[in-house]
Amino acid sequence: MLELLKKNIHMNRWKGNATSQVTLDDDFIVPDSMDDVDQIILSSGEITIDSVKNQAERLVVRGKLDFTILYRGAEGGLQTLSGSINFEEPINVPGLEEQDYVQLMWELEDLNAGIINSRKLSVKALVTLQVKVETAYDVDAAVEVDTGLETTDCPQVEILRRNVDVATIALRHKDTFRIKENLTLSGNKPNIDHILWSEMKLRGVTTRPVDGKMLLDGELMVFVIYQGEGEGAPIQWIEESIPFEGELAVSEVTDDMVPSVTVHLIHKDIEAKPDSDGEMREMDMDAVLELDMKLYREDSMELLSDLYSTNRELSLQTGEACFDKILTKNMSKCKIVEKVSLQNADRILQICHSEGTVKIDDTEVMEDGLHVEGVLEVRMLYLTSDDAQPIQSAVEDIPFHYLIEAPGINADTICQLNPGLEQLSAVMMGGGVVEVKATISLDLLALQPICEQVIISAADAPMDLDHLQKLPGIVGYIVQPGDSLWKIAKKFHTTIDTVMTANGLTEKSVKPGDRLILVKELS
Template identity: 35%
Template sequence: MEFLKKSIHMDQIGCEEQTQITLEDDVNIADAKPDVYQVVTQQGHIELEEVRASDGHVHVKGVLHFKVLYLADEETHHPACMEGELAFEEQILMGSVSGTDQVQAQAILEDLSVGMINSRKLSVQALLQIRLFTERMKQLDVAVGLDGTEQIEVKKKDLQALDLIVAKKDILRVKKDLLLPGGMPNIFALLWKSCQIREMTFRVLDGKLQATGELSLFFFYEEESETKKAVWYETTVPVSVAIECQGVREGMLEQIGCSIGHLEIEAKADEDGEERVILLDLVLDLDIRIYEETNLSMIEDLYGVAKQADVVRGKGQYRRLLVKNTAKTRVSDQFSISPGMPQIQQICGSFGEVFVQEIKKQSDGVLVKGTVNVQILYESAEEEVPCGCLKGELVFEE
């Protein structure tokens, strides 16, 4: 007599470790760049180049890419931009990891500050959070029936579980040429550029995933004129892409992480030779998990009618979907200009980065707490200091 089995697949976190890395260095302004009069704002992103496990620890190597918007120490104090990078290499203790484990890594830039040492040198300080974890794919075999002629009575129990169908990493590439509107001046030099994922949703179809969303783009540039006045342009780019994904069907459940992995924004000439085209080349990193809800009638117990039947039981874990929900929350507050900062003439662009600090299960739902770090780039009312940046933190709880 043999058991008839049904297999359920799932993903499990093996071991996990989280640590913070502090970076600090002095950076010289390139000779081709003007002297610094005042730092306006800064932004950065982390690129992990190598994650290698050995017994008891993980070797992490990467680069912090940063750029700084500042006012030039010249007669007009016009905006200028410089870029740089800080390399880092760390050995992180991770007790139960071995050299054969595949370790996943996630890096978050928690804080970045740039100070002025002198007109040709800046101080860069950054706080990085690195999360390391191993992931194991498990198969749970569940007895659902008997194949044989012996007289056996069985007691069954309904089991509702999630079966992991697809677990993979992929990329979504967005490459577009954006033409400036007719009323905007030609581009002489791009000073500041920002791309944020405004919204991205995924839907499982037969043999593919449908990604639909919107990117928010902001450009701050010097116009092509004698005055080299700084102007800005903001736009949105719709995204609608089908991603091949074998083995999936419509109605399956998706859990997909999406983040910007590579970003290039450059100005180029149009058909008339004028710098009016902005080239966007964006790569989104996707962490794809596709599940299917499976209903089983499993054998919970049995006994032999004609003779003794010995039962051998084993323990197993499985995933079950309790609720699937998407929620939004509105966060608002007021910020004031600090003493010594130029007054606001007009807001150019606003940018926010969300940091989730706590996720807590409650009897009536899930409590999510965190902050939104906000930067507001604005045109100044003072001719001597043409622009400024207002920064603040919004706290949310939903």
Template identity: 35%
Template structure:
């Protein structure tokens, strides 16, 4: 006899680690840049350069790229900008990690504080939240049927299994060219830009994964021929395709996607004038493709003419509880602090979702955090034409997940779907935003798997001692399989002798059992 099996490819989480990385660095102004007078706005982005898994450790190399917009009295318009990079290397301890394991690394910029130390030096302070999830991808065999067995009774059971059809990392280049509106002057120099991809959605198709979203672009530049500050803001849809041969439109797709760095430059149009904005970025994508399968698995077996001893082991499988994309409105008002210059015109409003806490609750997942917004605006003062304000919009949102339990595992991605600002007065603004929550929830189930079946001759002395005919009253929890196996008969024979319907049997029913010998 031989066990026929079916294969199940799945991800096994081996360990997690999390740490915080702090920066406290001095950054000297390059010689070609004008002196600092005051800081207007700063922004930062984390870029992971290398991830390496070794025994017991995950090593991560990356850098923090920061940009500042500042007042500079030596230049004509009184505004300049600066970019800088601070590198980091961190090692996380994950005892279960092995050399060929996979690691999902995420790094969130929790806080960025840039201060002017003197006219030629900056103090850069940042707090990074660095986490790693170490996993391995394994193909396991589960018993489906017994081949070559004669006179054998078999009990199959239906199990729901989540089969990992494909997983991987890929990247797509985003290249867009944006024409300036006719009422905007030509571009002499780009001083400041903010680029963000919003509303990412991924859909599986035959042989590919389709990724769609919207890129929001804001740019401050010096116009020509009249040297003055100009602002342009626009949004453009993007649609990308990842080649994944295993993909099928019926699969379940879960994607993490982000652009770590954008390159924004001015180019000449067909008439030779600098009126085109060239936008380039690399969208890095991590994807998983799942298929929910309902399989018949061998649960138990016995024979009347021999003894079969199944060797079992406990194993945990997962099935998909829910994949959901939900949205939460986060609105609030923002008031300028005392001493800040009043608003003449709003240039841009950018933001990101910062998650502080997630928790499994009854029928859902509680997500708490804030939407961090940055607003750049023109003032009424010629000596300081630009200023900025930052704010935090707190939220507490429950993602509905019916039947979720504390032992469930989930992955949650957040993003900004919509962000807008409206002036209510020269010192007050109304912020409206919509936060995205993309969650996938896995429910574990522990089952017993038959690894092998040992066959030995039947114990005829034991069989002879068993009565040939037995009367039995059905008790709570009794099944025909249990009764037939314990009394050396078959389900078919019990039904034939007693003219029984299908299970469940009413409690208290009396049945007659006839021992079967082959």
């Protein structure tokens, strides 16, 4: 009796993706306690996703845009207005099933705050939601043959094996990492009356799995504008780079896993507080990072490629199993050096702050690489010589392109690309020209789908003795193109070992034109 020993392979397959754009548009009344609006200086927004519900062939995404606007009042002072816009967006995803795994990515493409009148502002934004869907399935593939007890009726089986490299998702895990820091004003800065504006941005975040934990490090860029204490005190700002490193306990992680990790800043807060002398010269900074971790394990599986018997007739049933293998894991650095000209250049005194956002516009598979096109959106805050409008801002889009090396990439390759900003500086060069230098990180994990024929079952039956007797006991054979020792031995009802012994071969390789003596195996 012939039985196949099978291995159950738990696989994840990309099922599809969908993209939707949400347009947000709302008007906001300036509270009575705040000054009339004369000029908008800065605006920023953050997207928060509250829920993602998986329905039949569609997702329902609920979230909100939290925005902050820094404006100059009619009396000349700076004030901050905050608000939010809720949204609910259904996204059609053909083939989506309830048990599928959904990954949602979002990006605030555009935010525009405008003045309707001195007491009413308009906020418009464009949000892109990108959905990627994976599904889990099991494959049973034959990995060994169990011929039962050794009897005269037992099939004498020749086995051809092959190794297949497979990448499986070993772990999905979400966790948070908190950064708390106390910032102290330098001696030349006045005390804080109140904070007008604050920003936090991640720079150069890297993650690395080790046994039982995930390591991470990077920088948190903090920028604060505040009103100095005392009548007539000038507007002040501080900028700090806070390095951080730490670890998250994840018991299932091993250091040989290949990570695909996205990091979002989901909470940020800065509050002014008194120092030990009771003066408002310190700030408590609190930030929470969310890590969405997906870790792959690379396994080399030995599968059965073919079987035949020298004393029984075997009937094989085969099927197709599709796997993913890791084609490349590549962290690339794209450097940008660009000169831009600002308006009203003659009135610019200095640039006091710059921050950037990396936006990917398009990716294209090229020979041995992935071509990436995008823009670096740089926002600069600068001081002017105009006493009525001493603080101004400008936004510049700097295009970039880069070819990420990925040998073997093709149209079927699944590319998971995480862009980031590692470094950014903006320096006045004179004449209103600003030199922007930046380093963009492009973290690519490329998976290559492969489909293999696998043996699902095998049935054996008695050998056709009449046919066997008609085969010649010994023949001469000239190796043909496409032949292998396995194919030759199977065709002539013998074994590779018998062919090698009869011909004095020391290696299991032949080439077209070789002459062989083939002896029929009698069982």
